[in-house]
Structures are given as structure tokens and as C-alpha cells.
Amino acid sequence: MRRHYQLYILVSMLVVLGVGAAAYKHFVLGFTFTPTNKEAVWQVQAEIKFEAEEGPIKVSMILPSSDDSRKKILSDNIAADYQSKVIEKDGVKKIIWTKQQASGEQHLYLRGDFYFQQRADLQPPKELSSDGENLTEMQLKAAQDIVQNTQLSNDSEYDIAMHIIARMNEENDESSIRLLLENIQFRREHMEQVAKVLKIAKIESRVIRGLRLQDGLTQRSISTFIEIYVEKQWHLIDSRDMTEIPTNEVILWPVNTRGLLDVYGGKNSSIHFSVLKQQKNISRLAVDSAKQSDSAFVNFSIYSLPTKDQNTFKSLLLIPLGALVVVILRNLVGLRTSGTFMPILIAMTFIQTSLILGLSLFLVVVSIGLVMRSYLSHLNLLLVPRIASVLVFVIIIFATIGIASHKFGWDSGLHITFFPMIIMSWTIERMSVLWEEEGPHEVLVQGGGSLFTASIAYLVMINPFIGHLTYNFPELLLVLLAIIILIGSYSGFRLVELARFEPMVRVDQQNKQ
């Protein structure tokens, strides 16, 4: 009994560990359980240009905000001979490039990949815009007029806000508007005036700078937007075309920052952005974003390997699934197979060749092999040389099928090379001995069992959902292990035994009647 306790404790520990790690990756790191479609990733590149003035140079640039809803998954800067570092102060991140000596035109590049998670819930305002204090008395009066007019003709806060913003554009010749926009040069100041008027209408708002993302944008500067808080939500408004910008089509810089770029030791500086839209796999994105945040879960997993080796592991991780299928079919169903794990290898081959083709090639090779092997039995060879001869036969069969199918323009025959030759040779040898000793029936039973098991294992392994799970949640292997251990301790009947011992029960019942 104690052994059983131990077993159940072990099994539950494995399940808790596996499921726990998977849940953490799903809920915290954003891995998805289902293979989802691709997600848009915005590749934003900033190009900074200036003329150096023969002396030490220090360039600093404020970096856009990145939070849970807007994730930066990669950043990379290209600046020849510059030293760069990122500093963070009051929640604002800056990148600083320095160089002792430079002359002529300088180019610095900064690249970032952004993507937006679906659940983008923006926080309610923390810093609110200033009161209408800085307005002159006449301006205040004009502002109140505008607000009153607007409130008369509109019901919802949103409409009122939109109306005020629209009315306060540069082209409006209304005297009250002219008065409010007196001496305004920059868009930023313009937006701040709008914010003041909104405040009088009891609408919270803030001025924010950002870059609207459109595929193929080049040579774009950043714009100033106004963000209004109505109906418990932030709405980002571009006042030039009076549109509301969806949160996943813009990157924003921290509120209350001025001067995006500072260049010491240079002149005529400019910054331009270009934007490219890419489609990337969402789980890949979760990995990249976790890497940026230094999650130990990802840094010590197979994701830290080079992509090529990851692909090798991808197929390795499928083998336990094949093993599970073998365990179920042998111990719960009671199928007989030739060679315990041979079906897994065959299933791996089917992945390369597809099922029907793989099955037919297997049958062809094994049948031809059996015929050739039966000739060998007359020669009375020793065991190892005999298997070696079968191996040579197998390669000849491979080559013949490959060449013949190629000549007939049927290139799928070339897939034959994916079959493991040594395993095929042993299979032929075993089947042949089985044939001589137990008869063709047993060969059919075991061969059929092997192929059936291989087919089921193949169907499980190629399932995209299962493939996604094993690759993205390798910790689920622990759960798989728990299941295999549980089956290992199963002492009930196998499915075939229900048929095998059925006559005994039937006789029993007849006797009673």
C-alpha cells in the first residue's frame, strides 16, 4: 500500500508542476494553448541625423512607453562607434549615445518591434491636465461660451469633447477661437489650449505625443494627440482628421515629456520614423517579450537554443507522445507489436512521408525484404552477417524504389530514404524468423499491430494542437510522464482480455442456468 501512496504523491507532484508551469506561462507570459493565427508586429525604426561639431557628442532620446498592452519585443540600435546605454528616470526611459570625437553628418538608428496584446485596458488618468488658470479673462469667457454652445447641441460627453476639438482647429475664423489660439505656434501648445477648454466642460484630457502606425510609413515625424477621458475610458484623438486612433495602431511617448531628442555637440538634428508591419506567430511573440523581461522560465528553456536546434527538439518532444500511444495500445488495449518502440520510429518516418505513402512504402520494402530473406535462410549464414546482408538488400530496395519512381515522374518514392534502414533490416529479420516459427498468421498479427500503433502515433504527432502544446509547453511532459506512470501501475484487464477470457464467463453462466 505504501508503494501506492508514493506513486500517487509522485504523480500528483508531476501533474501540479507541469500544469502549474503551463498555467504560469499562459496567464503571466501570454502563451496560448491553441495554435492561433499570426499577429501583427510593427517594426518601427527611428533615424537620427545631425552634423557633428568636432567634439564630444551626447545624444539622448526618450523611448516610447511600453507596458502590458503595448509590448516591445526587440530593440536594437545601430550607431557606428557610439557607446549606448538606456537609463530610466521617473518611469521615463532614455537611450543615450556618446562618442568622444566625430565630424560630418552622423546617422543613428534605433529599431523596435512592437505588438499589442488583445486585452488593452488603459489605466484611468493619473496626471490630469492643468486647470484653466493660464487663460486670460477674455479667453476664459470665450472658452465658457464655446462650452455652453456645444453642450446645448450635444448630449454625450464624447460628442461634446469631439465637437470642441473640431471647432478649435486652426482654420476656424470664429472670433472666440481666434482669441483662444492667439500667439500659438506649436501643435503642442494648441492641444494644451484645447485641453483647457475641455477642462471647463468637465472633461479630463491630456496631451500626448505618439506615432501612428501605418504599414510602409517612411520619413515620418511624431505627432501630438489629445487623449480624452470620457465614459470611463481613454480615447486618443487625432485633431487633424478628427479620428479616434485605435490603441493598437499607435505607439506613445510618456505623458509630460518634452524634447524627444537632445543632441549636444551637433546641429541641424532631426529624427524620422519609418514603420513596417509584419505578421508573426503569437507564441513566438510571447517568447520574445518574455526574453526582453528576463523571465527565467524562458531563458532556461529550449527557447534559448538556436532556432535550428529548437527544430530538432521540436521533433524530439513528439517522441514521448508516441511512447504514450505505445503504452496505451500495449497495456490498456493489449495489442501485440513487433519490437516495443519500433512503431514510434515508423511513425516519425510517416511524418516525413505522409501516412498512406509511408504505409505503402513500408509494406513494399518489408515484403520484398522477406522474399530476399527467405532465400538467405537456405544459405545457412551466421546471424550478424545475415542481418548485414538484409541491410544491404534494404538499401538496394531503397535505391531501386527511389530511382524507379523518379524515372516514372513520381518523386514521392524518394521519400523512402526517411525510413530508418537498420530498424527496417531488423524488422525484416524478426518477421522472417516469426514466419518460420509461428507461421504467417503471427506475422500478420504483429506486423499489423506495429503498423496500427505507428499510424495512431503518427496521427497524434501531426495534430497541430498537440504539436503546439508540446513545443510551447514542454513542461506538460511531466503530466505525460504522470499518465505513463499511472498506466504502469494499472492492474486491471486489457481490452483484448475481455474477448480472450469471454468464453470462460459465458460457460460459467451456462452452467448456472
Place this chain on the structure above:
Amino acid sequence: MFRLTTPSELKKAGIVGMNKRNAFYIAHNNPRKNYPRVDDKLLTKKITEEIGIAAPAMIGVARTQYHVKQLKQFLSDVEKFVIKPSKGSGGKGILVVVGRDGDDFVKPSGAIINIKELQHHVSNTLSGLFSLGGKPDVAMIEELVEFSDVFDGFSFEGVPDVRVIQYHGYPIMAMTRLSTRESDGKANLHQGAVGLGIDIATGKTLKAVQHGQPITHHPDTGRDLSELNIPFWHTLLCLASSCHEVSGLGYLGADIVLDKNKGPLLLELNARPGLAIQIANGVGLETRLKLIEKERNEQHTAEERVNYSMQAFG
């Protein structure tokens, strides 16, 4: 045709399934370190000989390919013999020679093989063709048993052995397998051999089944199967039971043949005896195993255990 029953029905009938046998009876009672004592027949022979268990006499052992070359000379005086792999399983690789035809050898089926074929067979055995996991093996050459005539007419070809399953040295069930034309002279039940359950108390036929169905007469010879009465039954059971201590295995199958002159002889031991014996007897093993589980420390000598079993399972 393909009829299924339910697990609860089987449980009620006390039938032991493969998983239960492996995970419970074998894993708990058969320490792995003692397996070689039965898997390696040469070792079995040695340890059973030491305590005087009757078995077919050994003629020789071929251990190397060099020995294979010497076979012709070595066997020149021996007319009948059996060659078997020491670590074979499921009766694989056993070659029986019942007589000579000049320089050639006559198999029980009447087929004739020459010395080359015989050497090839031995050579294969040494390479591990018949052994578990393909490991290199040795070939044992044993005296051919002078079979007693009790089985005459009961089997299509060859002479059956008696399989006794014992638990902690208590014989709990016995059967014999009769080959048929359908089973091609082989004693495998799933190939169509007849399974004959034998009463532990008397050594008489309890029940006969072929393909799981009860039968009364042998399908090829027509002999009434209920007439079989195995002689020296008590001696035979004692022989089986005495293998318990020396093998160190709690769940053990002993295959015993009857020699015309020497009586019961131990052919081989099996640490994983099959479950077909339940079908041949029409009884599940579970109840008997449970009973012995309680009783196992009460009797001490093989004879005491056999007496207990003969009484309990009559």
C-alpha cells in the same frame, strides 16, 4: 463472433489479467535478481541438479563457434537428442532429433536435416537469434526423453508436457497442451492447440478447450480427452513444488515431462507463466492465489505443500 465481456464479470470469475499478473504477482513475488535462475536453462539445470531434482540428462554444451565444428564428431554416437538455447523463450530454437538416417538427422516430423543445417542452427543459437534481446547464448544438448505412453493418442504430434503453476511453492493449477494438425504440431493455444485442465487433486482431466470452446475429443485423433489420467501425479507435483526454494521465485511455472523409465522430469521453469491455464481449467487463478497468500507460511516441505494443495483445490 468477436464477443466482449465486462471487467466486472472477469473479476467475479477470479480471472487474473496480464497487467495484474505482471504488476502484482510477478513484481511482488519474483525478485529480478533471481530471474537468471530460470531464464538461463543451463543455470537452472545446475541448481536443480544440486538438490537432486530429476531432469533430462545433459550431453553437452556448445559455447563457441569452435564447438559447432566439433558437433559432427561429438554427436556421432548419439542417436536421439535435443538441442536448445540456454536463454530461449517461448520454446523458440528447440531442435529435436529422434533418430539418424546415415549421417543425417531425423526430426520428429520425419523431415531430415544434414549436419550443416544442424550446425547452422547451433551457430544461430550462439549468435543469440533465439535469446531474449538477441544476446549471445549457448546451446545445450540434452538426452531425448523416452516419453511415457500415457499421452498416446492424445496429441497430434510430439509429446505434451505438464505445466504446473505454483505460488510460493503450492501447486495451484495444472494443464497440458495437446498439439493438433491446426496448430502445426505446436503447443500454443492461440494457434489451435488443445488446452487440457488437470485436476490438482487427482491428475485427471478436468476440462478441455480449443479456441476457448469446450471440447470432449481430440480433433485429429478422436481420442476421448476425459480418459487422460496422469500417473505419478503426487511425485510430479512434489517435483514441481521443490523448485520453489531453489529458484527463489514466488510465482513460478514448471514444465514437466513423463519419462517411460524415470517418471516425471523437470523440463524447464518459467518466471512469467502464461494465463491461458485459466482458460484450459475454466477457473480463474485469483481465488487460489488469495488462499495461498494466507496459507503460505503454514507448510514447509514440498510434500506438505502438495498435500495441502491436493486437498484444497480438489
